[in-house]
Amino acid sequence: MTTTALRTAPPRTPRLGTGIGWRPEIADAIERMSGIDWVEVVAENLCPGHLPESLLRLRERGVTVVPHGVSLGLGDADRPDEGRLAQLAARAEALGSPLVTEHIAFVRAGGGLTASPLLEAGHLLPVPRTRDALDVLCENVRIAQDRLPVPLAVENIAALISWPYEEMTEGQFLYDLVDRTGVRLLIDVANLHTNHVNRGEDPARSLDELPVEAIAYVHVAGGVERDGVWHDSHAHPVPEAVLEILTDLTSRVDPPGVLLERDEDFPEPDELARELGSIRAAMSRARPAPATPAPPTGAGHRRSPGAATPTADDGPAARQRVALAQTALLSALVAGTPVPEGFDRARLAVQGRALLAKRADVVAKVAPELPVILGSSYRKEFLAYANRRPMTTGYRADALSFAEHVLRAGVPGDEEARRELTRWWVDRSGSRPPSRHPWSRLVRSVRVARALRSPG
Secondary structure, three states, X not given: OOOOOOOOOOOOOOOOEEEEEOOHHHHHHHXXXXXXXXXXXXXXXXXXXXXXXXXXHHHHOOOEEEEEOOOOOOOOOOOOOHHHHHHHHHHHHHHOOOOXXXXXXXXXXXXXXXXXXXXXXXXXXXXXXXXXXXXXXXXXXXXXXXXXXXXXXXXOOOOOOOOOOOOOOHHHHHHHHHHHHOOEEXXXXXXXXXHHHHHOOOHHHHHHHOOHHHEEEEEEOOOEEEOXXXXXXXXXXXXXXXXXXXXXXXXXXXXXXXXXOOOOOOOOHHHHHHHHHHHHHHHHOOOOOOXXXXXXXXXXXXXXXXXXXXXOOOOHHHHHHHHXXXXXXXXXXXXXXXXXXXXXXXXXXXXXXXXXHHHHHHHHHHOOHHHHHHHHHHHHHHHHXXXXXXXXXXXXXXXXXXXXXXXXXXXXXXXXXXXHHHHHHHHHXXXXXXXXXXXXXXXXXXXXXXXXXXXX
């Protein structure tokens, strides 16, 4: 096991214990569970001034709540958006959280750095493990650390695809990131398993190379094999292979916290409790973890073997190189442009289909009326729409754009479906909330319907 010391010591993480990802669908079950020390909640799903009653009750009982961001894009070529950072900070303050977490991923590309349209992935995509990408990521992490009121931890992600011509392993990349920024790590052992299946990466080697003393907490989740690859679905039971990686990690360090993630196909509360029991059992099977004193600081400490030597950050040039590479990849995935040199075409096709499927699923969640109005034709219509129109903003705007497209193209089904879809679109597309007065709503509906029937 690598025992190198970091030059920049990450701050100590509070003991969190055993937790579970809080989702509205299982909120009642979580409140009734015993042995839940903390919960993690998707930051973008919260409004700081209107927190769910369930979370407020948990906090009153002393349960720690940690916001987990999914859209900041710390691995993007652009600097983090100030508005998104302010929103993440507001959620941390509203929840009284000891830290916030995000992902080592890029989620959008294009824009000013490439003089091309901005594209949204709607998903967490891997950054290339290159010196350029590391320089950009380190600067973005430092910007986020300066804006957030509490420490930041960043998560390794699962991936279906690999970048060609990478310069570091995942462990080396994470080591240097922590070494240069002092950021904490959220290690997802399910993602280590996913990358083992999909990219041939050895989880034990990753654990050997990464700085385990920087771990803030650990994610555990399930997945499924489909299309010849492992999908990190968060909708299936945790497999034994993931629990074995957890045991290995716990043999190296006593993690401050461990959390079960489940996002879909929620089982009965008893099954969730059994999964938490399996996680505790996997940790108990570990050899006693060695004590991990705070790593020393200062210059001159030995670096991770094979890690990249720090170079002078050439700032805008590095960002532009990363931007061009990420835009070429994302455009191939969502806009049908040629596959960049060195990528596996078959694997990119699988990733592209996965992005389309996720986009359809998320739009159905943020706008649940659409599948009801369109019935069984929703998915077919949405996939046909999305195949020709990359997402350029968020999912809610995507839902409105899809509805407008269907209204212009002709709603499948009877006239009632068109009227329902028109009313839905009118209520949500205005710059101001729709009037409660029925005559105002009627006049606006007529105007909008005429506009939708016009060419263009």
